Amino acid sequence: MSDRETTHFGYKEVPVEEKAGRVRAVFDSVASRYDLMNDLMSLGIHRLWKRQTVALAGVRRGQRVLDLASGTGDLAERFAGIVGAEGLVIMSDINAAMLAQGRDRLLDLGRVGNLRYALADAERLPFAPETFDCVTIGFGLRNVTRKEWALEEMFRVLRPGGRALILEFSHPNSRALSRVYDLYSFSVLPGLGRLIAADAESYRYLAESIRMHPDQETLKGMMEAAGFERCSYFNLSGGIVAIHRGYKL
Amino acid sequence: MSPGLDSHSDPDLSRDPQQAGVAPDGLQVPGAVLAAIEGALNSYLTLDPEGAQGFAPLYGRIIGIEIRGLGARLTLVPGPDRLQVFGSYDATPDCLIRGAPLALLRMMTAERKESEIGPGAVEIEGDTAIAHELAKALGGLDVDWEEQLARLVGDPIAHPVGQGLRGLAQWGRRTGDTLTADLKEYLEEEVRLLPTHYELEAFLAEVDTLRDDVERLEARVERLARGRHAGPPLARKRKGKRAKGPGPAKAQ
Numbered sequence: 001m002s003d004r005e006t007t008h009f010g011y012k013e014v015p016v017e018e019k020a021g022r023v024r025a026v027f028d029s030v031a032s033r034y035d036l037m038n039d040l041m042s043l044g045i046h047r048l049w050k051r052q053t054v055a056l057a058g059v060r061r062g063q064r065v066l067d068l069a070s071g072t073g074d075l076a077e078r079f080a081g082i083v084g085a086e087g088l089v090i091m092s093d094i095n096a097a098m099l100a101q102g103r104d105r106l107l108d109l110g111r112v113g114n115l116r117y118a119l120a121d122a123e124r125l126p127f128a129p130e131t132f133d134c135v136t137i138g139f140g141l142r143n144v145t146r147k148e149w150a151l152e153e154m155f156r157v158l159r160p161g162g163r164a165l166i167l168e169f170s171h172p173n174s175r176a177l178s179r180v181y182d183l184y185s186f187s188v189l190p191g192l193g194r195l196i197a198a199d200a201e202s203y204r205y206l207a208e209s210i211r212m213h214p215d216q217e218t219l220k221g222m223m224e225a226a227g228f229e230r231c232s233y234f235n236l237s238g239g240i241v242a243i244h245r246g247y248k249l
Numbered sequence: 250m251s252p253g254l255d256s257h258s259d260p261d262l263s264r265d266p267q268q269a270g271v272a273p274d275g276l277q278v279p280g281a282v283l284a285a286i287e288g289a290l291n292s293y294l295t296l297d298p299e300g301a302q303g304f305a306p307l308y309g310r311i312i313g314i315e316i317r318g319l320g321a322r323l324t325l326v327p328g329p330d331r332l333q334v335f336g337s338y339d340a341t342p343d344c345l346i347r348g349a350p351l352a353l354l355r356m357m358t359a360e361r362k363e364s365e366i367g368p369g370a371v372e373i374e375g376d377t378a379i380a381h382e383l384a385k386a387l388g389g390l391d392v393d394w395e396e397q398l399a400r401l402v403g404d405p406i407a408h409p410v411g412q413g414l415r416g417l418a419q420w421g422r423r424t425g426d427t428l429t430a431d432l433k434e435y436l437e438e439e440v441r442l443l444p445t446h447y448e449l450e451a452f453l454a455e456v457d458t459l460r461d462d463v464e465r466l467e468a469r470v471e472r473l474a475r476g477r478h479a480g481p482p483l484a485r486k487r488k489g490k491r492a493k494g495p496g497p498a499k500a501q
Contacts, residue, residue, distance in 0.1 A: 048280040051335065055324075058339030061309030081328030084309030110330065 007145055010208030019145040020121075024095055026202040027143075031097040033196055035072050035105075037203075040192055047074070049241050050138060053167045054078045056234065056243055062086040063133035066157060068122045068150075069093055069140020073102035075167075079134075080106075080115050090132075092118040093140075123149040130159045138167040142213040151226035158248040164228060166219065169210040170235070170242035177238045185210070216242050276321040278336045283323075287334040294331060296392040301330060303386030310379050313342035317349045325383070344379035347372040357387045 006013045009022050030037060038046050053075060059065055061084040067076040069092075076091040083089060091106070093099040096119055103117050120126050122137065122144050135154045144150045154164045172178040185207035193203025214222065216233050219242075223231045228246025235242050294301040307327040314323045324338035348356065348371035356371045373380045395411030436443045444452065 048284060051280055051284065054333075055335040055338050060311065060340050078333060081331065081333055082309050082326050087309070 008209075008212045010205040010212065016145055020094070023143045026205050027095040028097045029199045029202050030193075031095070031101050034098065034101065037193070037196055040196060041189060041203075045237060046139075049167060049236050049243075050074050050078070052234070052236060053136065053138060053165055053243050054082075056245055057134050057136060057163065057165050059083060059087075059134050064088045064090075064131065066090045066092060066125075066127070066132045066135045068120075068135065068137040068154070069143070070102055071098050071139070073106050075136055075138050076102070076115065077106055077109070077111055079136075080111050083114055085114060087114055088116065089114055090116045090118050090127075092120045092122075094119070094121050122153060125153045125157055127157045129156050131157050133159055133162045135162070135164045136167070137165075139169070141166055141168050141219075142209050147214075148222060148226065151222055151228075155227045155248055160248055163245055163247045164223070166223075166244040168219070168242065168244070169213060170219075170233075170239055171215040173235060173239035177240075181240060216244075219244055276319050278321055278323065280336070283334050283336055286323075287332065290334065291331045293390070293392070296397055297390050298330075300386075300390040300392075303382075303389040304332065305329065307379065307382055307386065310344065310376075311338060311340055311342045312379060312383055313338075313345040314353065315345060315347040316353065317347060319350070327383075327386075342375060344373065344375040344377065344383075346380050346383075347374070357384055 005016045007016050007019050008014075009019050014022060027034075042049075057065075057079075059079055059082050061082065063083050064087060065076075065079045065083060067073075067079065067089065070076050071093060073091050076089050079089045091099070091102060093102065099117060099119055106112075106115060118126065122140065123146055135158055137150070137154070141147055141150060151164075158164060172181055186204075189207050190200040190204045194200040213219075216235065216239070220231050220233055223244060223246040227248065229249045231244065231246040233242045233244045294304075304327040308329055310327065312325040312327075314325065315321070316323070322337055324335040324342065326333040326335070326338070346353065346356075352370035394414075395407050398410060399407035401407075433443075437445045
């Protein structure tokens with residue numbers, strides 16, 4: 001691998017090795033107020049997007065679920081309430097500060113027993129092949145340096161019949177909405193970031209990274225390239241967010 | 250930020266509902282409404298932690314509730330201490346309860362669930378034990394409002410308030426009962442607008458007798474008419490034929 005290989009970090013081009021460190025710095029900076037910011041940024045709608053993701057995952061009692069880039073654990077918490085005592089939910093994040101926040105939050109809520117925590121890189125998952133019935137990643141894939149690796153890893157750890165769900169910002173499907181959304185992301189969002197988390201730069205990165213993320217069809221193609229079958233996506237809120245789903249058959 | 254707050258208004262989901270795992274037709278409950286229902290149910294459960302234990306055996310069971318008429322589908326997934334409520338859930342439910350809104354409500358609140366399930370007002374597919382367990386858990390919820398009030402203002406105030414409210418409720422119930430009895434007596438005995446219970450019973454018994462008499466008469470007429478068309482039964486036997494005559498139209 002050449003030293004000059006670069007990838008995008010928001011709108012900037014950075015060496016591949018640097019991206020993970022920079023992403024970590026962003027999330028270290030926002031970890032403590034991540035939930036509050038999410039609520040403010042999406043006007044609380046991110047909870048509805050996550051609820052839809054869980055409904056599409058269709059997880060059953062006794063199954064094993066891996067939640068990548070779990071953050072403060074909204075998805076993992078819901079899954080833990082479904083898989084029952086015989087099931088297992090692994091909450092995983094690459095960022096120690098975020099994972100600690102999430103673990104503390106779930107412990108405080110009394111969610112114990114079927115929840116485990118793993119500090120793991122989505123590009124190199126520390127799990128045996130064919131371990132999980134469902135793998136999810138919510139608002140995390142765009143921060144991964146090599147998305148193809150992450151998709152291949154998700155495919156590897158899934159059992160046959162299992163499914164992967166990717167909840168991620170995407171591209172609005174109407175031009176008018178796109179304009180309003182741009183205005184919001186680049187004017188209002190960094191302002192909110194400065195006000196709440198005292199960090200406008202991190203939130204500018206979030207807005208930029210969303211624009212650099214592959215659109216619905218491209219991501220679907222990437223999933224198929226990683227081996228997933230019956231891939232489909234569901235636009236939410238006019239395409240601002242999309243849920244991609246693929247099966248390992 | 251987003252004009253479509255949930256998947257309900259989303260063009261992709263509405264274009265291909267099958268793909269989205271929702272019921273092919275009928276109303277899909279918006280995500281915001283589901284979230285509100287879930288929030289309200291869970292707030293209620295926290296008010297009666299002991300009653301909420303009734304949901305423990307249902308942990309992780311997928312319970313579909315289909316509201317007939319509206320065609321709306323709700324999915325409940327009880328957890329250890331809270332319920333999750335979804336619109337359509339992309340897995341076959343362990344138990345699907347189907348019925349009109351009122352019938353469903355009656356099933357949830359009825360003392361004897363069989364009375365609602367028996368006549369087909371509510372249909373249950375899959376594991377019926379789950380439906381019974383759910384109805385039992387819902388029926389077992391009984392919030393101790395005095396205890397909740399005591400948390401806010403303390404026992405010394407909450408207890409008399411609770412006593413007062415209970416007394417008031419009892420007085421209301423007693424007064425209601427008395428009024429009902431008085432009104433019944435006035436209508437039945439004083440102005441004779443309504444029949445008394447005994448009169449009604451006697452009338453119904455007479456109707457029964459009359460109905461039986463009519464049926465007996467009908468049978469007799471039918472028998473006579475058959476005899477007239479076919480001749481004496483002995484002659485029929487000798488000829489080895491069976492009389493076939495168009496019977497008289499059946500009386501209602």
